[in-house]
Amino acid sequence: MTGPNMTELRPLDSGFIELEDSDRHISLGIGAVAIISGAVPKRAEFTGALTERLAHNTRLRQRVRRTPLDLAAPAWEDDPNFNVARHIRWAALPEPGDAQTLFELIATELAERLDRDHPLWQCTVVENLADDRWALIVRAHHSLVDGVSGISLLESFCDRDADDTPADNPQQNHENRTAPGWFELATKTLRMPLDVPRFVVGALRSLAPIAIATISPAAGSSLNGPIGRQRRYVAVRTSLSEVREVGAAFGVTVNDIVLAAVAAGYRRLLLRRGEEPTGDKLRILVPVSMRPTDAKYVLDNRISAMLPQLPIDIADPIERLGRIHDRMTAHKSSGTAQAENSLLSMAGRLPFAPVAWAVRLAAHFPQRGVGALATNVAGPRRELTVYGAKVLELLPCVPIAMRLRTAIAILSYGDHLAFGITGDYDTTPDIDLIADGIREGIAELLARATIPRQDAASPLTAPRDRNTSTRG
Known part of the structure; x- marks a missing residue:
């Protein structure tokens, strides 16, 4: 009915x-x-x-x-x-x-x-x-x-x-x-013997790299593990124009800078916890919007995802930014996001029951390959008002799940850029360390971006030569 x-x-x-x-x-x-x-x-x-x-x-x-x-x-x-x-x-x-x-x-x-x-x-x-x-x-x-x-x-x-x-x-x-x-x-049920094998083959072929990354355990880390019901939350505010100044100086995107700041935050957290921030310790889930501009007000999900390793082992902020830029560029050119989108379209043609069972099975599987989530959303450029009163700030907040003990949402609004950090209450009492690391990471990049070119060291000037547009 x-x-x-x-x-x-x-x-x-x-x-x-x-x-x-x-x-x-x-x-x-x-x-x-x-x-x-x-x-x-x-x-x-x-x-x-x-x-x-x-x-x-x-x-x-x-x-x-x-x-x-x-x-x-x-x-x-x-x-x-x-x-x-x-x-x-x-x-x-x-x-x-x-x-x-x-x-x-x-x-x-x-x-x-x-x-x-x-x-x-x-x-x-x-x-x-x-x-x-x-x-x-x-x-x-x-x-x-x-x-x-x-x-x-x-x-x-x-x-x-x-x-x-x-x-x-x-x-x-x-x-x-x-x-x-x-x-x-x-009709869908009768077609299951034909459609399900095609769905499985397509999934294995298109998403093998992501599946391997998710299933393969990362180096042991306190960032991944069981979570409770209560949450912690903290926010970091910074200037979008300053972030764009960094992008212009080094030829990288706003998203690259955001992830570099997130890497600085997790590096600080792990060091304070006495854990070595090795290069294989933090694979992060980065949602990618697949939403066309004419679907802005449609309420549903139009996202894919990337799973890059964050170079938290690199202490130098400029070298860390360059490494992130290279990895994100490689991910974007791999076609993985489009493959995921095609897979979701294929799933929509199947009977719902096997798809639901697959999701439930995956949800119960204790994934250990991903340690955090960071999602960057371009917010309103115009000034918002509510009943004539000015909206001064917008803060984002996202949930945690699948053994991810922290998640970070980044949202722009006018000249503001806000990081909203959600953590599990029991396992992240030190969530403020991530916030402190993000602030420091952006401050370091801005300080290096304003050094006169002739006085800059080679790690600073190298990113300037990248043929990359600065955009979010």
Whole structure:
């Protein structure tokens, strides 16, 4: 039985449902935090305005419906009991209402699972932030958004810009698949003996390098292992214009610089823990957006991934940056991301049951090859406002899963670049060391970038000769 607004979840979207179901310790909600100037709006005003803005996207009024025995993919269906007030919470920070108390609240939000009986998003209005400010925490399940669409969701809750207004119900204009009827389901089932072997062969051929990297254990590290239910969170702020200055000096991308700073953070963490930061110790998952520009407001996942080794063994910041640039360039030219995208398209043509079983099996397999995640999202360039009040900062926050004890999200907004670091509460009490290392890593690169060319040492001048555009 299908309804007029029912659409199947895409394979990657449903995979995040399966992943969360496989581990009671994780919550796969992606978040963004807007820090806003001025007084908090009245509750009735906020709820009314949000209700009006929800009219622009049907998906925000839909919940996930699963089929018996998972014979078909989960589908989005209208929530018959939808009430916007159910998705709005109000909280007040204790004194002094500083960054640390806000970070503790964000960590608590990240640990809480979203209610599967209703649409998978929630916003929390945070009062009593110091210096006459308040905050808005917007979370949505990873089955509903990736990094790019998650930021677009937060933008949709802000005041509209005449040049950047989403069309009504944008979900209906993009690749959403109508939930299948019994005839289509039966056809897929009958084709399983032909389609499944092709799927397996294609997977092995296209993704063998990634599979080997994931399965092969990395050198022993405290970064990978079992995680609990509670979370820690901390953020680092820096200047995007300064990061671009570094990029212009050395002929590298913003993403290269971001990963170099992340490598500096993990290098500091491991050294303080008494662990040798060898070159084979940290393979990192780096999501890559495959989202076309006309799908900005479509709520789903359009990502692939890379799994480079971070050169945390290199002490010199310029040499480390050059090594990352070379590795990322090699990954981008390998075609792996496009192969993953093709594989996901192939998975969408299979009956859902074997795909779901494969995801569950993989989720229960204790991967030891990846030690962290870092995702870099280009945020809004224009200044955002909420009910006329200026959005001063945007902070990203991502979940952890699959034995990854830390994850880092990087988000730009105007001239700001923010690193949001999520950690497991029990195993990362020293999460601030990553933040300190990121700050120091960027400061070192900026200092070296401003050295006059004639006075620079050879490790500094070498990256200047790279024929690489500076872009994020």
